[in-house]
Amino acid sequence: MRITRITDLDHVDLADYNRLTDVALRRVTEPEGGLYIAESSKVIERALRAGHRPRSVLLTERWLADLEPLVTDYDGQIFVGDAALLETLTGYHLHRGALAAMHRPELPSVADVVRDARRVVVLEDIVDHTNVGAIFRAVAGLGADAVLVTPRCADPLYRRSVRVSMGTVLQVPWTRLPDWPEGADLLHEHGFEIAALALSDDAVTLDAYAAAPPERVALLLGTEGDGLSRHALQACDTVVTIPMLHGVDSLNVAAASAVALWALRVPGAAAPASPGDRAGS
Numbered sequence: 001m002r003i004t005r006i007t008d009l010d011h012v013d014l015a016d017y018n019r020l021t022d023v024a025l026r027r028v029t030e031p032e033g034g035l036y037i038a039e040s041s042k043v044i045e046r047a048l049r050a051g052h053r054p055r056s057v058l059l060t061e062r063w064l065a066d067l068e069p070l071v072t073d074y075d076g077q078i079f080v081g082d083a084a085l086l087e088t089l090t091g092y093h094l095h096r097g098a099l100a101a102m103h104r105p106e107l108p109s110v111a112d113v114v115r116d117a118r119r120v121v122v123l124e125d126i127v128d129h130t131n132v133g134a135i136f137r138a139v140a141g142l143g144a145d146a147v148l149v150t151p152r153c154a155d156p157l158y159r160r161s162v163r164v165s166m167g168t169v170l171q172v173p174w175t176r177l178p179d180w181p182e183g184a185d186l187l188h189e190h191g192f193e194i195a196a197l198a199l200s201d202d203a204v205t206l207d208a209y210a211a212a213p214p215e216r217v218a219l220l221l222g223t224e225g226d227g228l229s230r231h232a233l234q235a236c237d238t239v240v241t242i243p244m245l246h247g248v249d250s251l252n253v254a255a256a257s258a259v260a261l262w263a264l265r266v267p268g269a270a271a272p273a274s275p276g277d278r279a280g281s
Contacts, residue, residue: 117173191215
């Protein structure tokens with residue numbers, strides 16, 4: 001990659017980083033433009049290890065020695081500028097060292113993602129990118145195999161999702177699942193029992209379900225506030241609930257995912273994220 005030291009913001013390729021604090025602009029440019037933003041040297045390294053290609057990198061001088069060896073074999077540019085100038089461009093201080101505009105990889109098929117999986121998590125229409133990132137981190141840390149997201153679920157490669165996940169969205173296999181009932185048909189076709197985490201009069205408790213779980217479980221989690229849709233509940237095989245105390249009816253969806261994944265963990269299963277990736281991003 002070519003090193004370009006910038007003293008102003010006129011370079012056309014800097015548009016990838018412009019106004020990153022504008023939520024509406026991010027939603028337009030990231031999913032539809034074929035790019036996502038990786039933040040921090042650790043996350044950029046994980047993206048490269050996952051086979052993702054950088055279009056450009058934006059950093060301050062102090063981080064150049066760390067990042068340049070990682071991206072030297074790729075086409076594109078490394079933009080280097082002082083901290084004040086880059087903060088003017090992005091709208092915030094690059095305290096994590098660097099940003100990279102990464103080309104989005106083509107999503108795999110559902111069949112490829114779940115082929116060898118025993119525990120997968122399905123996210124239905126979750127809108128908070130922080131929750132999406134936290135769920136991916138729980139999946140990686142607790143040894144589940146993959147994540148499937150419905151068509152209207154928040155983007156796992158949105159900058160906040162990537163950051164909150166500590167880059168594990170770049171390691172955990174994931175793809176988009178079709179709407180119900182087609183999505184449920186695909187999961188059943190591959191031998192999964194769909195366990196919906198929800199409140200219901202006929203729900204079984206998590207500890208009872210985890211005492212003798214099926215070989216392959218797809219744990220279904222719903223959107224903040226409203227929870228799972230009627231169509232999702234109709235598509236599931238079992239409704240599972242986490243027993244609560246003191247009048248609290250449920251946990252935040254990311255917290256609930258961690259509790260359920262711990263209970264349903266497969267003994268001896270290896271997490272998608274390796275122990276060497278525990279360092280913070």
